[in-house]
Amino acid sequence: MVLRLPPAADIHVHLREPGETHKEDFATGTAAALAGGVVTVLAMPNTRPPLTEPAAFHKALQRARQAARCEVGLFLGGTAGNAETAAALAGQAAGLKLYLDATYGPLRLEGLLALLRHFEAWPGPRPIAVHAEGRTVAMVLGLAALFRKPVHFCHVSRREEILLIRRAKEQGWPVTCEVTPHHLFLNEADLPRLGPFGQMRPPLASRADQEALWAHLPIIDAVATDHAPHTIEEKQGPNPPPGVPGLETMLPLLLTAVAEGRLRLEEVVRLTATGPRRIFGLLEPPESAVEVEWGGPWTISREGLFTKCGWTPFEGMPVRARVRRVTLWGRVVFEDGRVLAPPGSGRVLFAA
Ligand code: NCD
Ligand code: ZN
Ligand code: ZN
Ligand code: ZN
Numbered sequence: 001m002v003l004r005l006p007p008a009a010d011i012h013v014h015l016r017e018p019g020e021t022h023k024e025d026f027a028t029g030t031a032a033a034l035a036g037g038v039v040t041v042l043a044m045p046n047t048r049p050p051l052t053e054p055a056a057f058h059k060a061l062q063r064a065r066q067a068a069r070c071e072v073g074l075f076l077g078g079t080a081g082n083a084e085t086a087a088a089l090a091g092q093a094a095g096l097k098l099y100l101d102a103t104y105g106p107l108r109l110e111g112l113l114a115l116l117r118h119f120e121a122w123p124g125p126r127p128i129a130v131h132a133e134g135r136t137v138a139m140v141l142g143l144a145a146l147f148r149k150p151v152h153f154c155h156v157s158r159r160e161e162i163l164l165i166r167r168a169k170e171q172g173w174p175v176t177c178e179v180t181p182h183h184l185f186l187n188e189a190d191l192p193r194l195g196p197f198g199q200m201r202p203p204l205a206s207r208a209d210q211e212a213l214w215a216h217l218p219i220i221d222a223v224a225t226d227h228a229p230h231t232i233e234e235k236q237g238p239n240p241p242p243g244v245p246g247l248e249t250m251l252p253l254l255l256t257a258v259a260e261g262r263l264r265l266e267e268v269v270r271l272t273a274t275g276p277r278r279i280f281g282l283l284e285p286p287e288s289a290v291e292v293e294w295g296g297p298w299t300i301s302r303e304g305l306f307t308k309c310g311w312t313p314f315e316g317m318p319v320r321a322r323v324r325r326v327t328l329w330g331r332v333v334f335e336d337g338r339v340l341a342p343p344g345s346g347r348v349l350f351a352a
Contacts (some may be wrong), residue, residue, distance in 0.1 A: 009039070226244075245311070322335070
């Protein structure tokens with residue numbers, strides 16, 4: 001049986017350009033997106049150099065224009081000194097990304113004053129997106145309420161975090177949030193099996209945390225992959241960087257939950273297409289769709305992946321759905337395991 005779905009948007013990916021193209025680049029990352037039924041990606045600024053100043057930001061936009069195969073928008077990164085600079089670029093960016101807790105890359109924002117400056121300066125309307133864990137979530141909620149500026153919480157992973165965000169939403173505060181497929185489908189019990197391939201920030205949490213995410217799906221705005229490719233050699237090395245790829249496995253995993261009666265199909269559409277686009281004010285591209293085949297079970301495997309990193313933390317998991325064909329702007333861009341859209345056939349969002 002074949003099913004037609006609205007094309008997905010993944011609002012949290014790392015495409016590693018500039019500077020770390022041995023992990024991923026705009027051409028391979030957007031190929032992985034199309035293979036996963038994703039036609040819109042918003043890429044994070046923790047590149048080398050990071051996207052925090054006009055020169056690096058415009059160069060990355062230019063590279064995306066040349067190499068992307070689907071819609072790509074770029075986040076700006078916030079630093080201790082760039083609040084005004086970032087605000088001036090707001091019209092060309094998906095949003096402002098602030099790294100408030102430890103993770104991969106050079107962009108951790110320390111201190112309260114810098115954070116205050118960004119909340120003062122950022123003009124919106126697109127959100128300030130935060131990597132915030134634990135108590136940092138409560139701190140940022142306070143700022144969202146004080147400044148009445150839209151805040152988006154990336155990769156919410158723990159029960160206490162989603163309970164706080166629910167309260168804030170009940171108060172009508174301008175907050176949205178995403179959860180990742182790995183926090184929905186894996187937990188810390190998978191760590192012994194996965195080793196470094198199960199390490200990411202925020203880390204895999206307890207079964208109770210995982211269940212709290214499922215229970216709160218109705219107030220969660222989007223599933224976003226946090227597609228964070230690192231090479232197998234890096235993951236097996238002495239200092240494995242945190243992060244796992246996810247673009248090609250999100251829809252098969254969510255649709256498998258539908259096949260198992262754990263999720264409704266309308267919820268998958270809301271969480272992967274309409275919900276994420278609403279947060280960033282994005283329109284669905286016209287004449288675009290994902291055709292999904294039900295059946296199997298098929299087994300998730302690194303074979304045939306388009307991400308340059310060439311591995312997946314979901315290796316060996318059985319799925320009951322796979323992406324057969326993807327159409328974008330009236331053209332078939334992916335079909336039966338082949339990406340048909342060439343580099344440069346995509347579109348850069350926000351920055352005309
Ligand atoms: C991300 C990366 O590799 O860029 N890693 C991760 O574990 N999630 C950074 C991030 O999103 O925090
Ligand atoms: Zn410009
Ligand atoms: Zn993060
Ligand atoms: Zn990330």
